[in-house]
Amino acid sequence: MTAPPWFPAFKIAIYSLLAANLALYVLLGRPSEIVDAAAWLVLLVLFEIETAHGGRLTARQRQIIHVLRLAAAAGVLAAAVGYLLESEWLDAANAWLWLAVVALLEVEVRAAEAVERRRETFLIAAVALYSALLMLVPVWLWRGEWLDAWDATLWLAAFFAIELNVLGYAAQS
Numbered sequence: 001m002t003a004p005p006w007f008p009a010f011k012i013a014i015y016s017l018l019a020a021n022l023a024l025y026v027l028l029g030r031p032s033e034i035v036d037a038a039a040w041l042v043l044l045v046l047f048e049i050e051t052a053h054g055g056r057l058t059a060r061q062r063q064i065i066h067v068l069r070l071a072a073a074a075g076v077l078a079a080a081v082g083y084l085l086e087s088e089w090l091d092a093a094n095a096w097l098w099l100a101v102v103a104l105l106e107v108e109v110r111a112a113e114a115v116e117r118r119r120e121t122f123l124i125a126a127v128a129l130y131s132a133l134l135m136l137v138p139v140w141l142w143r144g145e146w147l148d149a150w151d152a153t154l155w156l157a158a159f160f161a162i163e164l165n166v167l168g169y170a171a172q173s
Contacts, residue, residue, distance in 0.1 A: 007164065011048070014158045018044070021154055024147060032082035036095065039075030040155070043102070046072065047162050051109060073102070090143075094136050094152065101129050101159065126163070130156065 018041055025037040046069045050057070057065070080095035104125055108115050115122050133156060140149035 003164070007161075011161050014154070014161055015045070015048075017154055018158060021151055025151075028147065030086070032079050032086060032088075033091075035075050035082070036079035036091075037151070039072045039079060040098070043069060043072040043076060044158055044162065047105065051162060076102075090136065090139060091148070094133065097129055097133050097136075098155070101126075101133070104129065105162065130159075 022034075022037045022041055025033050029037070046065050050062070050065055076095070076099065080092060080099060083089075083092035083095055104122065108122065133152065137149050137152045137156075140146075140152060
């Protein structure tokens, strides 16, 4: 597949905004939000490296990426549990939905042939998860939680880029 001409600039803009987003959480967020934002950013960068450049990575580099991704996933999981302990139900729902998205992406990346045989099932699951995540944005806006609404929108855009990588746009970007 050929990437749209705007795709590389889009990815650079998203990653720049995510770095600024992390800085906002460091300044304004609760500890669980800071861990969450940092761990997700690391996880996203690792997904980007693997989905965009996976064919050029050595076995050792892939192994390092998997170890780092496991550590980042532990941070994400710790933040998700933290939201439950803090009774931050909307943040918890968001975190657990994103964990399901990552699980789906892992299957798409690791078992591409099996996924291709059940493409429609995976597409329905992805649409359901992303739709549920998108529905949280107006809830945060209604509650006056602008940073959380911004964060959710930004992360949806970031994972749009990852999904395009999985679909094969990476070779062009």
